[in-house]
Amino acid sequence: MKRSHWSIPYVVFLTIFVVLPLVLVLVYAFQDGNGHFTIANITKFFTDSDALGTFAVSIEVAIENTLICILLGYPAAWILSNKELNRSAVTIILFIMPMWINALMRTLATAELFNMFGITLGKGTLLFGMVYDYLPFMIYPIYNVLNKMDKSYSEAAQDLGATPWEVFWKVTVPLSMPGVSSGILMVFMPTVSTFAISEFLTNNKIKLFGTIIQENINSSMWNYGAALALIMLIIIGITTLFSDDQKETAQGGLI
């Protein structure tokens, strides 16, 4: 038996549990309750102002969250990877650790903290909590790329007369873009699709796109739920096209 045949069981598995389910999302999205073809589910979304509003809010929150995570996370990753500024491996572990703790638990703890200080749950707490949950996912891939980066590039730039500022913007930042784009991938899509997190952080006042998918599926409106899932899949397709697939850099290294 050729060793390439060892991939066959997995290919069969992927076909049943990955490809077929996605095809079913497509099929259900274009069916009515009786299994007849229809585009009503899709048109329903585009004429439903509630759903459209939720969609817009989700994208807005996701963009804001991603931007804040980059603004806060990039300097942190840069400092952590800089041997002169940070020598301790413990700080790096401390930044990674929240990724390993159940997001629901962390979110709940955050929401309780807000409650204790009497802060009303709403848009502000939602953003704060989201940044909180996803910041490590931005820091880690950027840190990984910066850490593995060949230092001789920035040294060469320095030798050739670049100021530290120029070295940073013209050498370090461009070379670390793969880390940033995998960070975006790990922050943006989860923000749009999360449902429990936004429910906890706003006390159900603000709904995100994930929540309406969940509500439809749970109230047996499978076809409309599938149509909403399909719309989300299309957005994922678009975001993945914009950012190269850098999951391997994101996942490698420290565990």
Place this chain on the structure above:
Amino acid sequence: MKKFIAQTYIWILLILLYAPLVFIAVFSFTESRVLGNWTGFSARLYANLFTGDMQGSSSLLSAVENTLLIALIAAAVSTLLGTVAAVGIHHLHGRTKQAVTFLNNIPMINPDIITGVSLFLLFVFLHFSQGYVTVVLAHITFCTPYVVLSVMPKLRQMNPNIYEAAMDLGATPSQALWKVLVPQLRPGMVSGFILAFTMSLDDFAVTFFTRGTIGLDTLSTFIYTDARKGGLTPELRPLMTLIFLIILILLVVINVRQAKTKRTV
């Protein structure tokens, strides 16, 4: 000066990041039902957690049990399936290899909710009643790609001739497998297993959509339902604290060991 600003920035972020966790840990040592209300030091909640003497205890403890069992089964099966698959994919060429790698990437790119909803539709479509089995299958689906990704680099580093050499020297294929291939891949398999195990522990959305209506709860779904009912089971506080501590210790041990082996090499 620069170093001082940098360190301050890092520590402010860390303090903010850990405030809720510390908050939970502090209030795990008081009996009050409502968080943030300190009614004096007490280790009652910890005692309750271990003796199971509390309201709704059986459901919390069985949720913990389910979580661990599901994670263990899913991680074990994913490691087996993923390692075999990685060897196969490593020996594929050209278009086929690209196609299979692409398929393998899909579950990692898909948000949990899409994985959850699509698998839910699959089980509905196949008239497969949802419960333990469907949750485990769903977890295997999103865990295996990470095992494949962890094992692949080890295959690339491996000298392809060792396996052939073992065969030339008279090893049976199964001896070559267990004495040559598996030892070479073991580090990748171990990190794949750990990754799969924690992914499964962490999961909420996929479990939520594939657990059916038989009342199966993992820790995540338990917390979700509990929080929606309003008022969190107080015993969750010591439980979370213990989980934070275990994970912190594990991460420190793993990383210190890694750093040591790197230094000695």
